[in-house]
Amino acid sequence: MEKTWNNKAWFMVLPVLLLVAFSAVIPLMTVVNYSVQDTFGNNQFFWAGTEWFTEMLTSERFHSALGRNLFFSFIILLIEIPLGIVIALNMPRKGWGVPVCLVLMALPLLIPWNVVGTIWQVFGRVDIGLLGHTLERLGINYNYVQNPMHAWFTVIIMDVWHWTSLVVLLCYAGLVSIPDAFYQAAKIDGASRWAVFRYIQLPKMNRVLLIAVLLRFMDSFMIYTEPFVVTGGGPGNSTTFLSIDLVKMAVGQFDLGPAAAMSLIYFLIILLMSWVFYTVMTNYDAER
Amino acid sequence: MARIDLNHIRHAYGPNPKSDKDYALREVHHSWEDGGAYALLGPSGCGKTTLLNIISGLIHPSHGQLLFNGQDVTNLSTQERNIAQVFQFPVIYDTMTVYDNLAFPLRNRGVAESEIDVKVRETLEMIDLASWSGKKARGLTADQKQKISLGRGLVRSDVNAILFDEPLTVIDPHMKWVLRSQLKQLHQRFGYTMVYVTHDQTEALTFAQKVVVMYDGEIVQIGTPEELFERPKHTFVGYFIGSPGMNVMPVKLAGGTAQIGGHQIQLPTPVTPADAKKIELGIRPEYIRIGRSGMPVKIAKVEDIGRHKIVRTRLENQDIAVIVGEGEDIPADPHITFDPKGINIYADSWRVGGN
Ligand SMILES: Nc1ncnc2c1ncn2[C@@H]1O[C@H](COP(=O)(O)OP(=O)(O)O)[C@@H](O)[C@H]1O
Numbered sequence: 015m016e017k018t019w020n021n022k023a024w025f026m027v028l029p030v031l032l033l034v035a036f037s038a039v040i041p042l043m044t045v046v047n048y049s050v051q052d053t054f055g056n057n058q059f060f061w062a063g064t065e066w067f068t069e070m071l072t073s074e075r076f077h078s079a080l081g082r083n084l085f086f087s088f089i090i091l092l093i094e095i096p097l098g099i100v101i102a103l104n105m106p107r108k109g110w111g112v113p114v115c116l117v118l119m120a121l122p123l124l125i126p127w128n129v130v131g132t133i134w135q136v137f138g139r140v141d142i143g144l145l146g147h148t149l150e151r152l153g154i155n156y157n158y159v160q161n162p163m164h165a166w167f168t169v170i171i172m173d174v175w176h177w178t179s180l181v182v183l184l185c186y187a188g189l190v191s192i193p194d195a196f197y198q199a200a201k202i203d204g205a206s207r208w209a210v211f212r213y214i215q216l217p218k219m220n221r222v223l224l225i226a227v228l229l230r231f232m233d234s235f236m237i238y239t240e241p242f243v244v245t246g247g248g249p250g251n252s253t254t255f256l257s258i259d260l261v262k263m264a265v266g267q268f269d270l271g272p273a274a275a276m277s278l279i280y281f282l283i284i285l286l287m288s289w290v291f292y293t294v295m296t297n298y299d300a301e302r
Numbered sequence: 303m304a305r306i307d308l309n310h311i312r313h314a315y316g317p318n319p320k321s322d323k324d325y326a327l328r329e330v331h332h333s334w335e336d337g338g339a340y341a342l343l344g345p346s347g348c349g350k351t352t353l354l355n356i357i358s359g360l361i362h363p364s365h366g367q368l369l370f371n372g373q374d375v376t377n378l379s380t381q382e383r384n385i386a387q388v389f390q391f392p393v394i395y396d397t398m399t400v401y402d403n404l405a406f407p408l409r410n411r412g413v414a415e416s417e418i419d420v421k422v423r424e425t426l427e428m429i430d431l432a433s434w435s436g437k438k439a440r441g442l443t444a445d446q447k448q449k450i451s452l453g454r455g456l457v458r459s460d461v462n463a464i465l466f467d468e469p470l471t472v473i474d475p476h477m478k479w480v481l482r483s484q485l486k487q488l489h490q491r492f493g494y495t496m497v498y499v500t501h502d503q504t505e506a507l508t509f510a511q512k513v514v515v516m517y518d519g520e521i522v523q524i525g526t527p528e529e530l531f532e533r534p535k536h537t538f539v540g541y542f543i544g545s546p547g548m549n550v551m552p553v554k555l556a557g558g559t560a561q562i563g564g565h566q567i568q569l570p571t572p573v574t575p576a577d578a579k580k581i582e583l584g585i586r587p588e589y590i591r592i593g594r595s596g597m598p599v600k601i602a603k604v605e606d607i608g609r610h611k612i613v614r615t616r617l618e619n620q621d622i623a624v625i626v627g628e629g630e631d632i633p634a635d636p637h638i639t640f641d642p643k644g645i646n647i648y649a650d651s652w653r654v655g656g657n
Pocket residue numbers: 315316326344345346347348349350351352353
């Protein structure tokens with residue numbers, strides 16, 4: 015049969031294009047629009063070129079917020095990934111313990127972000143919170159409202175509590191897919207506990223771990239609600255992450271131009287990170 | 303290398319076994335001689351893997367005792383027992399090279415690297431993967447992977463025993479033949495105690511000095527291939543070994559004769575079994591002659607399989623297979639006679655008499 019060549023197929027993707035246009039492209043373009051203009055109110059805009067971008071990229075405020083974000087992501091990955099692996103390794107593989115563990119693990123994941131924030135806000139209070147009160151009793155002068163270290167500690171513990179389960183569940187899924195024969199062969203070969211982990215369990219978890227790192231990185235890089243509820247970005251600016259800063263700038267100070275430039279930079283960073291992870295993962299798959 | 307005694311071993315997977323039915327291994331009481339090459343033969347689900355796992359220590363038996371060279375090892379770990387075991391389906395360490403896979407069991411035991419190198423290279427030659435030694439094991443085909451599994455068992459020459467659990471299932475027929483003869487050679491060279499599980503009778507009969515037949519959680523017979531063929535202790539052995547299997551038919555015993563329907567068959571030696579529910583006569587198709595005298599039969603089918611013909615006959619209500627040489631004729635009015643040499647009598651499936 016003769017093939018017909020024309021451009022009719024484009025009509026079929028048109029609905030999707032329209033949808034994407036309304037949901038993503040148009041809002042994004044308004045942001046782009048703001049980022050290159052200046053306004054003094056009255057809906058009067060002036061061309062500003064790359065001024066806001068330059069200002070943002072060279073501003074101390076942006077650098078420190080970005081630094082805090084990266085540091086936060088780094089710390090929680092450092093805790094959540096190993097902790098998740100250890101918990102997954104110790105979960106039962108059969109029997110009644112399995113559903114119990116799974117439900118317990120899934121619980122924190124089901125709680126909405128702002129509720130998690132509220133829970134920890136109360137939990138950490140010295141007067142009525144269990145954590146705050148206990149620490150106080152232990153002689154530690156715990157105060158997340160005034161002490162930046164304590165604020166960080168609280169925000170990190172909160173994230174670990176909220177999200178380690180995700181890593182656990184992903185790792186567990188990898189672990190239960192290992193047939194018994196592998197463990198039997200390892201026993202026959204005289205493998206140590208460490209060798210079993212290194213050569214049987216870790217290779218099976220590799221892929222899910224990569225996904226876990228990606229998800230946790232993205233999510234922690236965009237963290238907003240929980241620290242906002244608990245610390246409101248303080249004390250001072252010590253827990254002001256990019257997203258919190260962005261909202262302050264756009265909604266609080268109504269600096270639309272710089273805020274728009276900042277969101278675009280923020281967006282590009284996340285895009286870049288996604289691309290890096292995607293490349294790493296596809297390379298890893300190709301190698302298999 | 304060791305002599306292995308299984309002392310009244312029983313095993314149930316469930317927690318509270320009550321009747322015999324709950325046991326995957328009903329009772330095994332048997333010795334594997336030091337340096338013996340055994341084939342463990344039996345249908346799927348009869349407990350072969352369970353038995354091997356008990357010997358290697360992967361499973362702790364519910365009852366009974368296991369001795370290596372007279373020493374009780376029932377409570378020792380797999381590692382302390384120092385046994386090599388090759389499983390039915392390949393297990394390889396994905397992220398390691400072929401070489402490292404073979405070196406792994408030796409490294410875990412702290413063998414010197416120079417000695418490891420010699421052993422590994424020798425084993426790689428044997429399983430024909432020498433040119434693959436530096437490759438990652440993950441990309442290999444199923445039979446190459448199985449050869450690596452096999453190699454990890456063979457690389458350790460100081461083991462108490464090597465257990466093979468249907469190791470050649472996924473390997474192509476030619477390679478199967480090659481590997482089997484290599485295993486045989488290895489056995490002669492190193493004198494391992496070897497147990498080779500299979501459900502393929504030709505594999506069992508060519509490989510082993512002694513064949514152990516299991517059925518339904520029990521060992522029903524141990525013997526040389528000839529013994530299993532000539533005097534099956536249990537009707538199951540009769541069916542399972544030989545192609546086609548033994549003819550087994552219900553009979554009534556009276557004095558020195560057995561009655562099949564209206565026919566009398568003179569027994570080589572008189573048998574008087576204690577009160578049994580079921581008396582049967584077993585005779586292999588090889589020991590039945592077809593001719594013009596004897597018991598009249600109808601012929602249902604003749605299968606020509608080259609070297610000989612299998613004649614499916616009916617004697618009254620009983621199906622009887624007969625093997626006839628390629629050149630022999632089948633008369634128009636066929637009768638069969640039983641060669642007394644091949645007659646076995648079974649009471650409740652266990653052999654009580656015959657030649
Ligand atoms: N892990 C297990 N849990 C419960 N039952 C099992 C297990 N492994 C084997 N069995 C049962 O024990 C019996 C013997 O199994 P197995 O030793 O694997 O037989 P074979 O290797 O001869 O095929 C079978 O009835 C099987 O269903």
